[in-house]
Amino acid sequence: MSNLSIVPKRTADPAIALELLHQDGAVIFVAPELTFEGTKDAVRAVLGHDLPAMGEPVLIVAEGNNDKSLPTTDISYGHTDGFSYGYDTPDMIMLHCIIQSTGGGASFILDGYRLLEQMDNDPKMADLSNFLRTVEIDQSDPGMRSDFSRAVRMTDKGRVCIRHHRYQRAVEDSPDYEYQKAMLGRWRKSVIKASQEVDRFMLQPGDALFIDNYRVMHGRDPYPGDARRLHRIWMWSKDSFSVPEGMLGSDSGTSTVKYAGAIASEKY
Ligand SMILES: [Fe+2]
Secondary structure, eight states, X not given: OOTTBOOOOEESOHHHHXXXXXXXXXXXXXXXXXXXXXXHHHHHHHHGGGOSEEOOOEEEETTOSSTTOOOTTSOEEEEOSOGGGGGGOOSEEEEEXXXXXXXXXXXXXXXXXXXXXXXXXXXXXXXXXXXXXXXXXXXXXXXXXXXXXXSEEEOTTOOEEEOOOTTOBOOTTOTTHHHXXXXXXXXXXXXXXXXXXXXXXXXXXXXXXXXXXXXXXXXXXXXXXXXXXXXXXXXXXXXXXXXXXXSOOSSTTTOSSSOOOOOOSSOO
């Protein structure tokens, strides 16, 4: 078992769920009402006192709706969500399992804080950790907000935010372009390796998986394009950097100022 593994505990008690979410970086809250309202109620139950903003829920389905979608038959490596919001990435995510796949589609979560700590303590990797903390890279989701910032940032209150997603790239007109590209290649390789090693768990219908999107990376195994259905909500707690202006979505297609109520384009 990789020591980067986080296998979330399951509870029907919202207060315990919140405690476990802060402690472990993820938790499964039992939420048997399988509607968008049920999904929002679960968020309110667990984070209600702590939550200035949440996006409208979106439905995540195998067929997706645009060319940014990953094929379900590919693994979704460890990543953080919400890159279309750029700097204001949501600090919490909830994935509510409605229908599970008939084969495959197991979830995994890896501890980004621990991964960073391991890099710091490894003479061969410490330079990468330093790069992630200090060098501004291009993290813009094409067609969405521009985002030139560090992969690892810290809030005023000292909360560390780690990001890893497929749009992270070297700044094109930078004199350090090749260096940045090489460092980001190592970053991706580290996350892929960790994604292959961490433990898996299966979400069951009614499982509401809450994730600390600043601390951990999440992913899922391949699955056939079947009836698998999840609801997703992106959230901004009082401990996030800031809450974006405008109507909030839970998908890159809806994370513009106006919420379009579309089906999710980024498959979990
Ligand atoms: Fe995701």
